[in-house]
Amino acid sequence: MTLLFVLYMAGLTASAMTGALAAGRRSMDWVGVLIIAAVTALGGGSTRDVLLGHYPLSWVAEPWYLGVTAGAALVTVLVARYLEYLKYTFLFLDAIGLVVSTLIGCDVATQMGQPISIVVLSGMITGCVGGVLRDVLCNQVPLLFSSELYASVSVMVGAIYVGGRELGIDHEVVTVTAVTAGLTLRLLAVRYRWGMPKFVYNKDWF
Amino acid sequence: MTLLFVLYMAGLTASAMTGALAAGRRSMDWVGVLIIAAVTALGGGSTRDVLLGHYPLSWVAEPWYLGVTAGAALVTVLVARYLEYLKYTFLFLDAIGLVVSTLIGCDVATQMGQPISIVVLSGMITGCVGGVLRDVLCNQVPLLFSSELYASVSVMVGAIYVGGRELGIDHEVVTVTAVTAGLTLRLLAVRYRWGMPKFVYNKDWF
């Protein structure tokens, strides 16, 4: 549990950093950087909580989460020029964030007694919506809808996690399996540019 | 009541299909298509529920709604090339979706004991916001704000529905009247390109 929390903080940091970099691409000021970083890192869990009516939101109960995202944003601004040399560390931490926040999202919905489909969806919302909000605030079509496997990794992680529990498998075994499978698939997808098939439609009749 | 439910499902399907087509215009992958379809079809009711504090949201209580929107999205991808020949069927089903989801939105607010103005607004949010979210996620100015009568049809339907009830008119008579008037106005608006007057402002001083 403590390890999972450490991983969650690492993921939160990586996620906030992607937000700060996206803000920098739009030449935003520091206020924009801080806000986009916080929304990217915490927007998925917040959306989940608002949709499920799960109050208080995590950062309202634990305002120091906002300190973590602010710290990550400021560090990003300071070391931005060196970050590309840490590309693989960065992608690895971001993958950890995706996988771990998916598990947390599943746990929240499970504790609320939601059915399996909502539990998996809750994991996906927690893992993926922050990046969507980042892209909407930066006025671009969300990357989630067209780049390498991301939401599908989240769904797979949630399905393994929920399925394993339904089958009565030991919780730690299921968690480790889900995290490992998710990290592996995500990193392979980034490495080999695996994506879902695209749907291209050009007509304009409606 | 059962007929209304069938019409609601038809409208939900049409709405999800407009979402899938919009995703295809942005060359999104299947994940994007599924998400945009679900948000388009269910985003209006979800926004209403979140704003009014009406939990659980419909698709959380009835997760198979998500199956309907996913099915509609997949069918859209498969038959996309033929859809334009069904243009009028499609516009008709979309109009039904607008009108019926407006009525459902009015009912939700009425059951919560909201005043008349909020009831009508709740209907409009239910009928219209899904398309706005679709357009925001596809990075374009929402069609709702500039194309043929849509939100105004929703407001008229809500006003007839609420007004008729206040006047003590039989519920079925009011429902049929509201649906008929709404469908007629919407289809005439599409046919003759009736829109609200535009407000064009080009100055840049603030």
Add this chain to the structure above:
Amino acid sequence: MTLLFVLYMAGLTASAMTGALAAGRRSMDWVGVLIIAAVTALGGGSTRDVLLGHYPLSWVAEPWYLGVTAGAALVTVLVARYLEYLKYTFLFLDAIGLVVSTLIGCDVATQMGQPISIVVLSGMITGCVGGVLRDVLCNQVPLLFSSELYASVSVMVGAIYVGGRELGIDHEVVTVTAVTAGLTLRLLAVRYRWGMPKFVYNKDWF
């Protein structure tokens, strides 16, 4: 208290007018103008209430607020050509709206027993998010993230307000101080184009 309410209404009106003008720049129709005006004026408080789980939302409890924003929108359409001559009045009223809605946001969070950091953030969300939603719906990068001091004014006002109260200073003295300091800083920022430093990042590796 009554004076604060009058100022709040003035700010609400100015905020709705910025929304209507932004809608006009996108050549929206009257429906779009009414919706953008309402979202700009009331979206900040609504976002705060949804995030904190504070129901009912202000305009649900007091639907006549929507009448104020609709009236402001219609007046804007009618007198748009003369508005630029009132530029300084307009900027002054908008600054009042920022400051007063920040105070209201702080009060809401305080009454819910939130910690200081959330109280200040609640003020900032109330003062600033309406403009962000306006810009997202108009498909542009939010001004908040790159123009003159705005969110930082809100944070300063909230910090003075909360800090003064924590120090046990008389409530009216604190309120007047916070409002005066906020108005002064915001108007100086507009006059001399003071902004936060920008973060410019052009690389595309993630």
